[in-house]
Every structure is written in C-alpha cells, then in structure tokens.
Amino acid sequence: MQIKTMAEYMANGETPEVLFWVGCAGSFDQRAQKITRAFASILDKLSISFAILGKEESCTGDPARRAGNEFLFQMMAYNNIQVLNGYGVKKIVTACPHCFNTLKNEYPPLGGHYEVIHHATYLQQLLDAGRIKMKEAGDFKGKKITYHDSCYLGRANNIYEAPRQVLQLLDAELIEMKRCRSNGLCCGAGGAQMFKEEEKGSTRINFARGAEAVATGASVIASNCPFCMTMLTDGVKEQGQEDSVKVLDIAELIAQDMA
Amino acid sequence: MVQVLVFLLLFAVAVFLFARQARQIRRNILLGRDANLTDHPGQRWRNVLLLALGQKKMFRKPLVAVLHLFVYTGFILINLEILEIVLDGLLGKHRLFVPLLGRLYPWLIGAFEVLAVLVIVGCAAFLLRRNVKKIPRLRSHDLDGWPRSDANTILITEIVLMTLFLTMNTADQVLQTRGLEHYAATGNFLVSGNFTAIFEGLSTGLLVAIERSAWWLHIIGVLAFLNYLPYSKHLHIILAFPNAYYADLNPKGTMENMPSVQHEVQLMMDPSLAAAAPAGDATPPKFGAKDVFDLTWKNLLDAYSCTECGRCSAACPANITGKKLSPRKIMMDTRDRLVAVGKNIHQHGSFQDDGKSLLRDYISEEALRACTTCNACVQECPVSINPLHIISQLRRHLVMEESSAPAEWNGMFSNIENNMAPWKFSPDDRDAWIHG
Numbered sequence: 001m002q003i004k005t006m007a008e009y010m011a012n013g014e015t016p017e018v019l020f021w022v023g024c025a026g027s028f029d030q031r032a033q034k035i036t037r038a039f040a041s042i043l044d045k046l047s048i049s050f051a052i053l054g055k056e057e058s059c060t061g062d063p064a065r066r067a068g069n070e071f072l073f074q075m076m077a078y079n080n081i082q083v084l085n086g087y088g089v090k091k092i093v094t095a096c097p098h099c100f101n102t103l104k105n106e107y108p109p110l111g112g113h114y115e116v117i118h119h120a121t122y123l124q125q126l127l128d129a130g131r132i133k134m135k136e137a138g139d140f141k142g143k144k145i146t147y148h149d150s151c152y153l154g155r156a157n158n159i160y161e162a163p164r165q166v167l168q169l170l171d172a173e174l175i176e177m178k179r180c181r182s183n184g185l186c187c188g189a190g191g192a193q194m195f196k197e198e199e200k201g202s203t204r205i206n207f208a209r210g211a212e213a214v215a216t217g218a219s220v221i222a223s224n225c226p227f228c229m230t231m232l233t234d235g236v237k238e239q240g241q242e243d244s245v246k247v248l249d250i251a252e253l254i255a256q257d258m259a
Numbered sequence: 260m261v262q263v264l265v266f267l268l269l270f271a272v273a274v275f276l277f278a279r280q281a282r283q284i285r286r287n288i289l290l291g292r293d294a295n296l297t298d299h300p301g302q303r304w305r306n307v308l309l310l311a312l313g314q315k316k317m318f319r320k321p322l323v324a325v326l327h328l329f330v331y332t333g334f335i336l337i338n339l340e341i342l343e344i345v346l347d348g349l350l351g352k353h354r355l356f357v358p359l360l361g362r363l364y365p366w367l368i369g370a371f372e373v374l375a376v377l378v379i380v381g382c383a384a385f386l387l388r389r390n391v392k393k394i395p396r397l398r399s400h401d402l403d404g405w406p407r408s409d410a411n412t413i414l415i416t417e418i419v420l421m422t423l424f425l426t427m428n429t430a431d432q433v434l435q436t437r438g439l440e441h442y443a444a445t446g447n448f449l450v451s452g453n454f455t456a457i458f459e460g461l462s463t464g465l466l467v468a469i470e471r472s473a474w475w476l477h478i479i480g481v482l483a484f485l486n487y488l489p490y491s492k493h494l495h496i497i498l499a500f501p502n503a504y505y506a507d508l509n510p511k512g513t514m515e516n517m518p519s520v521q522h523e524v525q526l527m528m529d530p531s532l533a534a535a536a537p538a539g540d541a542t543p544p545k546f547g548a549k550d551v552f553d554l555t556w557k558n559l560l561d562a563y564s565c566t567e568c569g570r571c572s573a574a575c576p577a578n579i580t581g582k583k584l585s586p587r588k589i590m591m592d593t594r595d596r597l598v599a600v601g602k603n604i605h606q607h608g609s610f611q612d613d614g615k616s617l618l619r620d621y622i623s624e625e626a627l628r629a630c631t632t633c634n635a636c637v638q639e640c641p642v643s644i645n646p647l648h649i650i651s652q653l654r655r656h657l658v659m660e661e662s663s664a665p666a667e668w669n670g671m672f673s674n675i676e677n678n679m680a681p682w683k684f685s686p687d688d689r690d691a692w693i694h695g
Contacts, residue, residue: 022689027691027692028684028692061675066651068656070655072676110521151633155633155637158510182638185576188576188631195667196668198582201580205579205580
C-alpha cells in the first residue's frame with residue numbers, strides 16, 4: 001500500500017481527493033494503528049486518492065482544550081490551520097470523533113474552513129455510491145454485533161445512523177444496548193479523561209459500559225473511536241470475556257469482509 | 260365593599276412582592292458576563308415551541324411525560340379561571356363571565372374541573388414517586404434538606420388548590436338551587452355537578468360560608484404560591500421558556516471559543532501582527548470562571564430554570580459510577596451561590612467580597628475533574644440547561660489561572676507542546692503506522 005503525504009502530492013503538482021487526518025491515537029497507539037491501516041486499505045482498494053499530513057500533522061488540541069488549557073489548544077489549532085490552509089485542503093476524513101469534532105466545529109472560528117467527515121459517514125457515502133462490494137460469505141455474516149455510540153459522533157454531532165447503515169453491510173445481527181444513540185453511555189475517555197486516572201467511585205466507567213456491551217451476548221462490539229476502543233477493550237477484559245468478545249472498529253469490520 | 264378592599268390590598272401586595280422578587284432575579288442573572296444568543300430567531304422560536312411549550316424532551320420518559328402534561332396544562336389553563344376569580348374579587352362580582360359566555364360557561368368550567376382532577380392525579384402520582392417508590396434520581400443526596408421539602412410543598416400545594424377550586428364549585432352548584440340572587444344559575448359543571456349530594460343537607464348559611472372560604476383560600480393560596488415561586492425550583496414553569504429560546508444552537512460538541520486567548524496566541528505566533536494591533540486593554544482578561552460573575556448570563560438563567568429533576572445526573576457516566584460529579588448539583592450550587600451573592604448586594608448596595616467563590620466553596624475540584632464532556636446531561640435536560648458549559652469554564656480557571664491540574668494532565672500538556680501528541684512519542688514516528 002502506497003501512502004503519500006500532502007507534501008508529496010504538492011511536489012508532483014497533484015491534489016488528492018481527500019486528506020486522511022490520522023490523529024494521535026491512530027498514529028501512535030498500537031491498537032489504533034490497526035484501525036488506521038484498515039481504513040487506509042479501504043481507501044486504497046477503492047482507488048481513492050488520499051493524502052496524509054505525515055510528520056506535519058499535530059494534535060488538534062482537543063484534550064488540552066477540554067482539560068482547560070485554552071492556550072495550548074489555540075497554539076495547536078493555529079499551527080494546524082497554517083498547515084492545512086497552506087496546502088489548500090478542502091476535504092478531510094478522520095477515524096477519530098474527537099479530531100472530527102474539533103476540525104469541524106472548533107476550527108472554523110479560528111480561520112480553518114474545511115469539509116470534515118468522520119470515517120463512519122465517509123464509508124456510508126461510499127456505500128450509497130455503490131462503491132463498496134462485500135464478500136459473499138463474510139466473517140461476520142449472521143454474527144451478533146452491538147454498536148457503541150461514541151459521544152463525539154453521537155450526542156456531540158448527531159450522527160447515529162451512518163455507522164449503523166455501514167454495519168448493515170456485514171449481514172450480521174445488530175443488537176442495541178439499552179443505552180444507545182442519544183442515551184448512549186460514555187466509555188469514560190472523553191474530556192481528557194483518557195490521560196489521567198479516574199476519580200474515586202464505585203466502579204470505572206469503562207467497566208460499566210463493558211458490562212453493558214457484554215450483556216447483549218454479542219461477539220463483536222463495534223466502535224468508531226480509538227479511545228472508546230481502548231476503554232471498551234479493557235472493559236471486556238474486566239468481564240473476563242476478551243476471548244469471546246472482540247472490540248473492532250467499523251473500518252476494521254468492513255475491511256475484513258470486503259470483496 | 261370591605262371584601263373588595265381586602266382583596267385589592269392582598270392582590271396588590273402579592274403582585275408588588277412578586278415583581279420585586281422578579282426584578283432581583285433579573286438583576287442576579289445579569290451579573291453574568293455577556294453572551295450573544297439572539298442569532299437565528301426562527302430556530303430559537305422553534306425550540307420554544309418544541310422544547311418548552313411542547314415538552315419534547317419530557318417524552319423520552321412517556322409515562323412521566325403524560326403525568327407532567329396533566330399538571331402543566333392544568334396549571335396553564337386554570338389561569339384563565341383565575342382571571343375570572345381576580346376580576347370578581349376586584350369588582351365585587353360573582354362569576355362575572357356567566358352572562359358573557361352564556362351556555363359556553365358551564366362547559367368551560369367543566370373543562371377546568373377535569374384539568375383540576377388531572378392535576379390532582381398527577382401530583383399524587385408524583386408524591387408517590389418521590390416518597391414511596393425508590394427512584395434513584397429522586398432519592399439522591401443531592402436533594403437532602405430544602406430541595407426535597409420544596410418538591411413536596413409544591414405538589415401538596417397544587418393538590419390543595421385544586422381541591423379548594425372543586426369544593427368552591429360544588430358548594431356553588433348547590434347554592435344555585437337555593438334561589439339566592441347572588442348565585443345565578445350557570446348550568447351543570449362536569450365534575451363538581453356530580454358531588455352536590457355531599458352538600459345538599461347543609462344550611463344555606465353554612466354553604467355560603469364554605470363557598471366563600473374555599474374562594475378566599477384558593478385565591479390567597481394562588482397569590483402565596485406566586486410569591487413562593489422565586490425561592491423554589493418551581494420557577495421552571497416560567498423560565499423554561501426564555502431558557503429554550505436562548506439555548507446554544509451550535510452542535511453540542513462545540514466548546515465556546517476564547518477570542519482573548521486566540522488573539523494572544525496569534526500575536527505570539529505572528530509578531531508582525533503585534534505592530535498593527537491596537538494597544539491592549541490595561542486590565543488583563545480573566546481566564547475561565549471562578550465565581551458566578553465570570554459565567555455567562557445564560558449559565559445563570561440555567562441555574563434559576565433548573566427544577567432539580569436529576570435526569571442529567573441519572574445519565575452522567577461519572578455520577579452513575581459513584582464519582583462526586585452531579586450535573587444537577589452543579590446547577591443547584593450555581594443557583595445557591597448566585598442567591599447568596601444577590602443577598603450580599605441587597606445588604607451592601609454592591610457586592611462586598613465574602614471570601615467565597617463558586618469554585619471550591621460550592622463546587623469541588625474533584626467533581627469538575629470527573630467530567631468526560633460526554634454531553635449526556637445537556638442531551639437529557641428538558642429545559643435546555645447546559646451544565647457542561649459551567650464545568651468547562653471552571654476547568655479553564657483551574658488550569659489557566661491557578662495552574663492546577665492533575666500531574667498526568669500536566670504531562671499530557673507538555674507532550675502536546677513538545678511532541679505534538681498527548682503521549683511522549685517522537686513526532687518523527689507519526690507516520691510509522693504505515694510500515695506496521
């Protein structure tokens with residue numbers, strides 16, 4: 001798989017169809033790197049010309065802003081917008097709902113105006129355009145799958161249907177948790193919680209959500225966020241179900257069953 | 260004549276006191292910093308219709324929503340009957356609208372009576388839910404003390420007022436058959452018309468006494484309740500409407516921008532702008548919120564609009580898992596602090612430092628730290644309150660004014676600053692995933 005950076009496209013005098021914003025988790029977290037590769041492989045298979053920023057990409061500033069450090073957020077935003085505007089980027093796809101939310105909702109007042117799409121919606125658009133073809137008998141056919149709404153895709157941006165429509169492709173049995181869609185329970189990572197220990201309480205948030213997901217009897221928990229991925233994977237482990245219940249990103253599910 | 264004077268005096272005092280309370284609440288709300296929330300009036304009116312008038316979010320719990328609808332429509336529509344009662348009181352008349360409405364009158368009163376019965380049913384069910392059934396959000400320690408008795412006071416008062424209204428009508432119906440000039444025939448009322456047998460055996464004098472007592476107690480109760488509102492969570496029946504109008508229209512994930520910080524970072528990043536920039540304000544801006552003065556007026560309106568139902572806290576992942584954070588408590592604490600500040604101003608003419616602040620004296624750092632910014636509280640609130648906005652402003656104060664953050668967060672900050680990622684990886688490895 002050949003992955004080119006924005007700089008390489010520019011050097012060749014070319015413009016990619018879309019910029020794939022990988023995000024910090026997608027770049028550095030070993031588990032999330034697999035999601036990144038799965039999504040890139042889908043783009044590659046469908047011959048979609050996409051670029052990454054590579055070493056020029058920086059944290060959007062989301063965790064800093066939510067922890068309260070507006071200065072750091074503004075610095076990161078300033079630099080990222082300089083880079084993005086410098087390349088004349090118009091369209092961005094990202095597999096991280098936090099990056100998605102920040103790029104889409106919080107960069108415009110700072111001078112960064114782009115069409116920003118989360119990969120769930122991007123996959124749904126490819127699906128609607130008839131571009132994704134699935135295997136006759138995919139690995140997930142007939143299996144029970146439950147979908148976990150990430151807060152920053154769901155409540156924060158009202159995207160509930162796109163990921164579910166994408167999952168329909170797998171011909172699996174989609175089971176909803178009691179708390180789903182706008183009632184969905186957070187995985188516990190948002191608001192910069194990913195980067196610190198939880199406060200004292202009766203249990204951990206990801207243990208509570210892990211238990212709810214396992215209770216559906218699904219063998220796959222579908223997620224759309226690298227942080228939810230970490231939290232739910234730990235939550236499933238706490239239930240002692242890591243061998244029978246897999247947490248997989250929707251990009252991984254589609255990539256695995258694509259023809 | 261004496262009755263008219265007494266009524267006039269009572270009515271005038273009640274309206275005067277309420278107006279004074281309302282002015283103080285308005286002044287308190289306007290202690291908050293400015294926020295421009297008047298864009299897209301069409302969508303804002305739509306929110307008022309759907310969320311406040313239509314109670315759209317209440318219907319996330321259908322049974323409770325229907326009971327609440329009984330109490331709410333009863334409360335709103337019976338105000339039309341109160342208009343007649345007040346006019347009767349001021350003009351010394353009895354059932355002023357009978358000649359005006361003719362045969363429509365008994366139907367109208369009958370409809371109000373049905374509503375009164377529904378209000379009683381709703382309030383009784385709510386009393387049971389609050390005091391007998393073990394519903395966690397209504398049992399929570401958030402409500403210990405005054406908030407719990409406030410809730411019960413409201414429900415009991417409404418039941419008493421509706422019962423007085425029905426008693427008054429029943430006595431009236433019997434009196435209409437006694438050939439007194441004062442009690443003109445109106446036709447049968449739908450509910451009280453069925454209960455006249457209770458009063459048939461009583462003397463006319465006693466009946467008049469019952470009818471008059473019920474009339475007076477009812478209207479005095481209504482006027483007293485009006486003046487209880489400003490102290491109570493029940494204020495939501497008024498403030499839910501402006502609160503829906505002024506609700507943030509951005510996608511919920513959007514955090515408020517801080518133009519002052521944006522500007523400073525721009526100057527730092529591009530010094531050429533500094534030369535062109537006008538000389539800055541002498542007073543440096545404050546970052547985030549420490550006290551109610553630093554919050555927006557909408558945050559403070561939120562605090563007065565909260566009816567402490569606890570749907571926010573019941574949906575809050577931190578609260579569910581036993582952390583100290585309760586979004587409902589954030590709103591209650593903000594109101595409590597604002598009321599204390601208001602009293603302070605009332606006493607001294609202007610605010611005198613009392614050595615306290617919303618942060619720490621009312622809302623703990625531990626609670627603020629536990630928030631995952633998941634927006635469940637914002638999603639749930641039936642009256643468009645945003646506890647998350649308050650939490651994020653207090654967090655901004657902690658980090659930017661006090662450099663107070665957990666050690667792990669300070670590590671995360673320095674990683675972002677130096678390595679462009681919240682973890683300590685080399686920025687050169689950002690594209691290493693390609694070869695994984």
